[in-house]
Amino acid sequence: MSSRRRINLELVALAAAAFAWLVSAQGFWESLLRAIFPAQPMVLMPRDTLAAFVAQHLALVGVSSAVTIVIGIPLGIFVTRRRGAEFRSLVIAATDLGQTFPPIAVLALAMPVLGFGFWPTVMALSIYGLFPVVGSAIAGIEAVPRAVLDAAEGMGMSPSQRLLRVELPLAARVIVSGVRTSVAINIGTATVGAAIGTGGLGVPIIGGLAVQNMAYVLEGAIPAAMLAVLADAVLGQIEAAVTVADSAATT
């Protein structure tokens, strides 16, 4: 569609490549942190390479965000259909209430119930990530103007055609913004996952604070901040790409 903005692919790919190169350049971090903390005998956490910490972090966030999207968007669609209408107010109330729960508290609470380690954390992150995704899916679909739906019906579209060709394309921007919020929360909460033995970039941060080694703290904090900003930028590009211009919505 010509009315859609193109993803700034080159820029996103360049930033991602730069990030990948930077976190795999163990020697670079070693010399950088040594320059900042000359008195510190150890500047990189020996437990894993930085690339491994990043990989663990990405695995946590990637799996939980995928689960969130696969469950959350269909759930949002379901409660806006006639068959799911009776659950609509319940689901909206649950997502509103759920989003007031601090993610760290939810992660901590999941531990006594689900256990320690990678998969329980993925499960906790997935559940918490659902709230913004489901909420935005409902909000996006319900923001489609009645007149547009009537027009689609008048054109002889079946309910499923209306959903796939009218409602979802028009709701896409809001849905992607919900995914963006959920991914940002997941990246942040996953750093805290280090306190429960899930690995990731929180390990050098929490470990460094525990042994008073600020070099470890920066080894985790700088890449974690870069990863979060990068992921947000990528999803921001996708959000812009799926935004249907007003002219396309009305013609």
Add this chain to the structure above:
Amino acid sequence: MGAFVALAGVTVLPFVELRPNRLVPGNAYSVAAAGPWAYLLWLLVAVGFLSAVAPTARARAASSTASGYGLVIALAWGLGAASTALLVDQTAVARVSLGSGVWVLLAGTAILGFSGGEERRRKLLRWAGPLVLVAGAVIAAFVWGGLDRISLAREFSVRASSFWSLLGGHLAMSGAGLGFGLLLGVPLGLWATRNRHVRAVTLGVTGVIQTVPSLALLGLLIAPLAALGVAVPLLRDLGVRGIGAAPGLIALTLYALLPIVRNTYVGLAEVEPAVIDAGRGMGMSSWQLLWRVEFPLALPLIVEGVRTAAVLLIGITTLTVFAGARNLGILIFEGLGQFAPDLILLGALPVIALAVIADVALSALGRAFTPEGVRA
């Protein structure tokens, strides 16, 4: 729906867990451990099912509300009875913890209570009566029903004195971050409405800060502050050190900025030009215009931003313990470190409660500040 969830809670899932001490896992017991209270729980779930088949809307609402409130009371007394019964003949360090069934039952109860009171959710007074009744019955369960014997209550009584100071520390930390956020955020938001470049920079920068994981931001602040404290002894004496309240407070203030700046900006920018023209026509100075027209109209949105920030900060405050602050986060992370589930609960449940209370209270405040004429 709620009744089905509650049914799953009282049948398939364990009700309580008896453990030899506070750290090791133990044996699960079903709801039958609650003795006669088990029958009442069953009965109330059955009443909940009535809400799906009752002939009139009033009967449906009444049965789901009654079963919702009733379940909470029966649960409190049932847990007390179960722990009293299970702890007979046990050593002093044995613990009775809540099973997953209790949480599922509570979720079902919340759904039942919600579907019963949906249309009058906002009428606080109608809620107050039943809530006081339920709270009274739960407190009574602590005093006479043996609820003080469950592990969570024992964990609390061990730490009762430090708990209140940690709760106070939590409120002080979140409150101070929010206060600084307001002091900085509202003027920034106002400035953003007057200057295009300021708007682009403040909204952009606060947006990026919001994206950075809170633990990473804390880490990024600690290292330079530690260096600054070492370099300038005067600053160190003033509390600028890597570890302590300073980095946590700065991080919290930065996180509070985005919602407050954005909502102040949007609130002021959305005041209709016609209203401002009318004020100007009445001979108001630009200061009067701001103070008596623009701010009152923007206030509900600003309060909404404060609400978002408050809920956010109450959660993030738990992380400042990694920088040496003392608040409820200590209980959570000590609990995670010791694998002590009930200690985690003792920290996490009050944090959740604080966030929900802040959310409800500030939503109400926002409604109260909405001028009569523009109320939806």
